[in-house]
Amino acid sequence: MLSEDSHLSREELLLSIDGELAPGDAGRVEAHLAACWSCRVRRQEMETAIAEFVRLEQGNFFFDIPSADGPRALLKARLAQAAETQRGPWHGWFGRVSWPIGWAAAAILVIGAIGAIAIRSWSARRPAALMAVTIPNPNLTPGATVLLSQREVCSETSAKNKAVPASIRRQVFDEYGIAYAEPRAYEVDYLITPALGGADDIRNLWPQSSSATVWNAQVKDALEDYLRGLVCDGRLDLATAQRDIAGNWIEAYKKYFHTDRPLTLYR
């Protein structure tokens, strides 16, 4: 408790500095400080100690804190996966409806699923209208990079993929033997993203099927973000990142995210 005659205790001084005193006590402490040079000096010493510690804890450590890009990309992927799990097909639904309605709905879903399978097997017998491309052909798209150092790659804060001109897209489709490509059926994508030093070159471009439901463009984007984070944190060599993503980006995803399937199903 506060004493009116003696000097303030160190605890009282600290609470006063931190604004943790109740209003009544704060008034008395301030009044004492206004009259007492000795307590003001002690308070000043305490504030100096706080400043020294804050400089040590925040300033010194600051330089070695890795970039947030990689951890953020990983968290986003894991959150999306957790959201999928939470949303699971039966999660929470059966709990809210009565059993007869639930079973009736389940029966409708089963009939619907059988119908869908029948339609799909019928469709499969038709000639394929679209060619599904999830991994580029290494002979056509080996990947190409520009000569940039890790520092130069990482200093580029907005290394977004440039839009590919229509003439180049047509050339890519021709190379892959995709005739009459529906504009929305494929995304002409950079194999090695420019954010990792990928070149604006046809040898680095491939037609990624938009219809891919598992290993799709969003999954590759997540890998690219993660690899860039690792490279810019100095935890992965730029050349290794480029080589891994150009070799087989799906295998690279499995390797870096330690999983056999995408952490979430992006649609």
Add this chain to the structure above:
Amino acid sequence: MLESKTLATVAPPEVRPTSGLAIQDQVVELFDELRVPLLRYLSGFPLSVPDSEDIIQEAFLALFEHLGRGGSHPNIRGWLFRTAHNLALKKRLRVRRNGGPALEMGLARDVAIDPAPNPEVQLASHQTRERLMAVVRALPEQNRWCLYLRAEGLRYREIAAVLDISLGSVALYLERSLALVARAAER
């Protein structure tokens, strides 16, 4: 020991989740805001940066699940620090059980760049940092955690909740720790 009634009351901001993607966005936003403070705090355990990153990921996933179940908390920042603290304790226990080496607290950078023009001043500054770090390293854990949490801006009530100790203990540990830091800085 101070009674809790002598301490000012602080109402921390409450985060109320909405739903679906909004929760994911909110969690990522909080991650951007609190990742570095959490990394700094966990460095005081001490834990390595990769271990700390793992713990932070787990803490934010736990937050997402908590909010996804419709939960809320009057002070999400305190909740995150507390969750990270508990996960760090578990991690450390696992490492010790598996016979892993105990990490020593050290300077993240041995020689921090100092703009002082004079090499003698630079040396003195470096020595002061080393001395301060030695003092912080030698503090009892609770004292050190209090110091780190306060440096990250947590109020006494929040610190008490994270460490599950009384308000009076927070004030006492901080006061004792700062007295030692002050002495080391003076020398």
